[in-house]
Amino acid sequence: MSVRVTTGDFDIGAEIEILTAGRTDIGAIVTFTGTVRGEAKGKPIVSMALEHYPGMTEAELVRIEHEAHARWPLQGSLIVHRVGELKPGENIVLVITASAHRQAAFEAAAFLMDYLKTSAPFWKKETGLDGRAEWVEARDADDTAMVRWRRDENAGQ
Amino acid sequence: MSVRVTTGDFDIGAEIEILTAGRTDIGAIVTFTGTVRGEAKGKPIVSMALEHYPGMTEAELVRIEHEAHARWPLQGSLIVHRVGELKPGENIVLVITASAHRQAAFEAAAFLMDYLKTSAPFWKKETGLDGRAEWVEARDADDTAMVRWRRDENAGQ
Amino acid sequence: MGAGDETKMVTLRYFAWVREKIGRAEERVAVPSEVRTVGELVGWLQTCGPEYAEAFARAQVIRVALDQKHVKPAALIAGAREIAFFPPVTGG
Amino acid sequence: MGAGDETKMVTLRYFAWVREKIGRAEERVAVPSEVRTVGELVGWLQTCGPEYAEAFARAQVIRVALDQKHVKPAALIAGAREIAFFPPVTGG
Numbered sequence: 338m339s340v341r342v343t344t345g346d347f348d349i350g351a352e353i354e355i356l357t358a359g360r361t362d363i364g365a366i367v368t369f370t371g372t373v374r375g376e377a378k379g380k381p382i383v384s385m386a387l388e389h390y391p392g393m394t395e396a397e398l399v400r401i402e403h404e405a406h407a408r409w410p411l412q413g414s415l416i417v418h419r420v421g422e423l424k425p426g427e428n429i430v431l432v433i434t435a436s437a438h439r440q441a442a443f444e445a446a447a448f449l450m451d452y453l454k455t456s457a458p459f460w461k462k463e464t465g466l467d468g469r470a471e472w473v474e475a476r477d478a479d480d481t482a483m484v485r486w487r488r489d490e491n492a493g494q
Numbered sequence: 495m496s497v498r499v500t501t502g503d504f505d506i507g508a509e510i511e512i513l514t515a516g517r518t519d520i521g522a523i524v525t526f527t528g529t530v531r532g533e534a535k536g537k538p539i540v541s542m543a544l545e546h547y548p549g550m551t552e553a554e555l556v557r558i559e560h561e562a563h564a565r566w567p568l569q570g571s572l573i574v575h576r577v578g579e580l581k582p583g584e585n586i587v588l589v590i591t592a593s594a595h596r597q598a599a600f601e602a603a604a605f606l607m608d609y610l611k612t613s614a615p616f617w618k619k620e621t622g623l624d625g626r627a628e629w630v631e632a633r634d635a636d637d638t639a640m641v642r643w644r645r646d647e648n649a650g651q
Numbered sequence: 652m653g654a655g656d657e658t659k660m661v662t663l664r665y666f667a668w669v670r671e672k673i674g675r676a677e678e679r680v681a682v683p684s685e686v687r688t689v690g691e692l693v694g695w696l697q698t699c700g701p702e703y704a705e706a707f708a709r710a711q712v713i714r715v716a717l718d719q720k721h722v723k724p725a726a727l728i729a730g731a732r733e734i735a736f737f738p739p740v741t742g743g
Numbered sequence: 744m745g746a747g748d749e750t751k752m753v754t755l756r757y758f759a760w761v762r763e764k765i766g767r768a769e770e771r772v773a774v775p776s777e778v779r780t781v782g783e784l785v786g787w788l789q790t791c792g793p794e795y796a797e798a799f800a801r802a803q804v805i806r807v808a809l810d811q812k813h814v815k816p817a818a819l820i821a822g823a824r825e826i827a828f829f830p831p832v833t834g835g
Contacts, residue, residue, distance in 0.1 A: 616742025
């Protein structure tokens with residue numbers, strides 16, 4: 338289990354290697370990579386700035402990572418989130434989950450992303466071709482995505 | 495879209511690079527990697543042999559990849575499956591899906607794995623410490639996992 | 652394997668433990684014309700010798716592909732060039 | 744920002760457009776003792792000047808963290824060292 342907030346890029350292959358090196362108890366590894374898209378609401382964007390809340394960010398990422406390990410039998414996990422100035426096509430976020438079974442790895446990775454999107458204190462600002470920068474608005478779909486895990490809690494799963 | 499059946503290993507980072515190079519329309523990339531576990535039914539295994547049906551294997555992988563693209567808006571995908579002799583900890587299978595949105599990428603990757611596990615003609619044989627080799631039996635859980643996508647078909651989704 | 656008056660030649664392929672039990676990976680056989688479906692073909696193969704009887708003893712677990720496409724026991728074999736028999740798949 | 748007879752000093756932090764509207768990222772303020780909850784604190788901040796009035800105009804979209812933990816408007820602020828205000832998060 339580890340989390341990292343960084344201005345630098347990450348190397349997905351190298352991170353999987355670190356997580357799985359020398360281990361034979363892992364059967365399934367899922368990675369999710371989020372990247373900067375070159376368009377927002379149909380308009381081109383030239384860059385994205387990511388602000389965060391140092392200290393709270395790491396605490397929130399650790400908290401949701403623990404929550405994932407409490408819900409699924411995971412052999413390992415990693416959350417890396419970049420901050421600062423990014424260009425279209427660049428990496429933003431990496432989540433890796435490793436488990437003996439594929440369903441646990443898939444579900445835990447989706448869970449981590451859903452929680453991260455609604456509770457980790459990051460904010461995106463996009464700059465368009467005209468140089469105007471606008472804060473990205475939160476999507477209702479992200480709240481909806483998170484709610485499905487809440488239902489599971491209520492069901493005692 | 496591409497599929498590959500190979501005796502050699504794959505490089506996950508390099509494959510993501512190939513799939514996403516120069517593109518700014520992708521927002522989400524999911525990878526699934528299946529690896530050889532060092533135990534089966536509580537007993538250590540020393541190696542795994544993967545047999546397949548050359549020709550049909552590739553046709554089935556192409557078919558399920560097309561099916562995934564018909565169901566989800568994917569910007570790209572890759573299926574790589576190894577055959578031959580593998581050791582515990584080694585890679586078996588790689589699935590990559592790329593989409594503008596994370597849910598499509600997650601669902602399509604899970605779908606590809608579920609279909610692959612029940613329709614692609616591969617067979618595993620595990621060799622234990624005593625040198626005895628046994629064919630792996632199909633898991634009911636894999637059929638159950640696939641059925642959820644069938645329900646979606648019936649629901650017209 | 653016997654060939655009647657009216658037969659058709661077809662390539663049969665075997666994989667995994669079906670291959671091991673029969674002792675070969677592939678063969679050309681003359682299928683009697685009264686054998687019309689995949690299910691009937693499995694039934695006929697069960698009568699072709701002890702190795703076939705053993706390989707096809709649990710007929711319900713045998714999967715069949717006709718010209719490299721999965722088919723059900725009711726599928727007609729007419730026109731097929733290659734018919735493959737194998738256990739449920741276990742890749743991934 | 745005014746300080747009454749009975750006040751407590753607390754660090755306020757602002758992020759994203761809340762920070763931009765207020766014009767600073769952080770400040771130490773004396774909160775009147777009658778301000779007990781996070782919701783009341785937002786209400787009080789709205790009265791602290793036009794930049795605060797604008798930043799907190801849509802109070803229902805403002806998220807609050809007390810000592811770096813998400814809290815609801817009803818949460819008591821007593822004992823908090825650091826209170827942060829920000830829009831709904833948009834990372835990932």
